[in-house]
Structure formats: C-alpha cells, structure tokens
Amino acid sequence: MSALSRDDVAHLAGLARIDLSDAELDRMVGELGVILESVAKVQEVAADDIEPMSHPLPITNVTRPDEVRPSLGAEVALAMAPAQEQERFSVPRILAED
Template sequence: MPAISRDEVAHLAGLARIEMNDAELDRMAGQLDVILGAVAQVREVAGDDVPATSHPMPLVNVTRPDVPRPGLSAEQALAGAPAQQEQRFRVPRILEED
C-alpha cells in the first residue's frame, strides 16, 4: 500500500500554492512514496540504543557570538524605499485574503 496517495499530494500542493497537473501529481506521488519507504526502512533499523543525530560527524558552532550592535534607524532604512507607509516599506499585495 502506498504511503502517500495522489489526493494527499494534491492537498499538499494546494497548501503550498503549487499548481500541478494530473501527470505531475502521479509522478510526485510515486517519488514521495519511494522517499517515505526509505525513511520507513531507516526507522526499522534504528533501535532504542541508537541516539538520534542530525549529522554523522560532531559539529562545532562556528558562528560569531550574537552581540547587539547599532543598526539603521527607521528613517535611514526607508530612505531609498520607493514607497513607505507608517514607517514601513509599502509593497503591493501578492496574496488574496483567505
């Protein structure tokens, strides 16, 4: 039995606002089913004695410390904006109200 149906793929595509035709939905359902099958195989192998990891090698955080520093004022940030409103960038609406 497939792990994900064509209708579920269509639902997810709708949530993501991705238009897909029937052929694309069928192909994506098959591809996602293969991926979910591989994940299921890994779950079967991993036992309680195997700790969860996000990376096979231990990683060290290489980012700088998060230290506050002076930034732009609202006026400076908006100085080059083509349109502004109430100290904010004014942009055209791209999504309809749901």
C-alpha cells in the same frame, strides 16, 4: 507504511503552497512512492535509545552586542520586490472577501 495516495500528495502540495497540475500530481505520486520506500530503510535501525542528532556541531547560542549597525535602506531592500508602494512591499490581498 502505506503508500502515498494521489490525494495525500495533493494535500502535501497544498501545505507546501505549490499549485501542482494534474499531470504533475500523477507523475509525483509514483516517484515519491519509490523514494519513500527506499528512505523507509531508516526504520530498520533499532535506535530507541539513541539521541537524535540535528546538527553536526555542538551548538551554543551566539549573540552580539546590542548596538545599532548599518543596514539596508528601504530603497535597496525594495529594489528586487515584485511590487512596491509607499516604501513598502506591495502584496496581494491576504484576507478572503467574505
């Protein structure tokens, strides 16, 4: 496993939508390197024939009767929004200008 470069971390931060400062990037490269080196220990385990486990319990799909039940009204749902307009969440532009 090759160590993470500063560019790798910047790319990952972009994927995760976190606008890291240069100072944060510098610090994070070293810290993540140490952590990754340690967690890479899982690769020492011979587990080719082991079934991966994503959840502690056997999961079955759960459904409920398809009946209308009370839900939050627009006013309550929007009460904590950073911005709202015409009973809707108001968000910054989604598309690029050109």
